[in-house]
Amino acid sequence: MHSRLLFLLVAFLATIIALDAVRRHQGALAPRPAPTVFDSKTASPAPPPTLETRLGPSPAINQVTAGTPTLDLMARLAVRRRLEREGALVYLDSLFAKTDSVVVRWPDPGDSPLTIAFVPDTTIPGWSDAVFDDLRAGIAAWGGNSAGLRFREVAASDSADIKVRWTLAFPDSTRLGLTVLNWSPDGTVHGADITLAYLEGGAKRVPLSVSDRRRVAAHELGHAIGLPHSAERDDLMFPNATTSAPSRRDQATLQLLYAVPPGSIRVSQ
Numbered sequence: 001m002h003s004r005l006l007f008l009l010v011a012f013l014a015t016i017i018a019l020d021a022v023r024r025h026q027g028a029l030a031p032r033p034a035p036t037v038f039d040s041k042t043a044s045p046a047p048p049p050t051l052e053t054r055l056g057p058s059p060a061i062n063q064v065t066a067g068t069p070t071l072d073l074m075a076r077l078a079v080r081r082r083l084e085r086e087g088a089l090v091y092l093d094s095l096f097a098k099t100d101s102v103v104v105r106w107p108d109p110g111d112s113p114l115t116i117a118f119v120p121d122t123t124i125p126g127w128s129d130a131v132f133d134d135l136r137a138g139i140a141a142w143g144g145n146s147a148g149l150r151f152r153e154v155a156a157s158d159s160a161d162i163k164v165r166w167t168l169a170f171p172d173s174t175r176l177g178l179t180v181l182n183w184s185p186d187g188t189v190h191g192a193d194i195t196l197a198y199l200e201g202g203a204k205r206v207p208l209s210v211s212d213r214r215r216v217a218a219h220e221l222g223h224a225i226g227l228p229h230s231a232e233r234d235d236l237m238f239p240n241a242t243t244s245a246p247s248r249r250d251q252a253t254l255q256l257l258y259a260v261p262p263g264s265i266r267v268s269q
């Protein structure tokens, strides 16, 4: 009788170990999340590319498949409670809609600034390095931000955290900027690619004005540091932003994003 009980116990433990091994194997095979794309595409049919509509709503949806949550259940519940408490004042909801409830952000800044490389495209007719100054102005708009993120311009684009390129114009002429955020299943961002339009949208084929270039650069850098779109017109992260500096709400959203750890906040599968 005693040995029978022992046998059952051993069999039970063996089953648990086997199931755990299967679960770990499946975890190891979990696909990496697709990059999150923040674009500025307007809904079709495209309206005339006026100042207000060129930074249109962002319909890009990225399907994020099973990640590997790094936060344990209690930590996730704590983050959820904090987001519920403070979330009404900010706009992180639109981030979770894109990431399937994963807090996606850069690692804590510490002492190292995010490096930004400018990648010119001298094949663009009439190319002028003056666009660099407009990009620098867009970066400066986030100086002293609420998350303590700092930026450093670097020459080597291969190793830069954020790469900025230009294109003559997007196929959809109503689009002026596009940011692709690359992140790991644990919610940690490891790279951002910004593309900026050189020409105004529409048939005019003239370079974007300085003020437009600065506004688009500041808006796309907001995406590159993890911010989603805001529904409030006064915010820089509003899709049709009219300002070129972050609002208090933009800063509050950024602050909350970096006050919680990256990772899934889902409490059920």
Ligand SMILES: [Zn+2]
Pocket: 038, 039, 040, 058, 219, 223, 229, 239
């Ligand atoms: Zn945007």
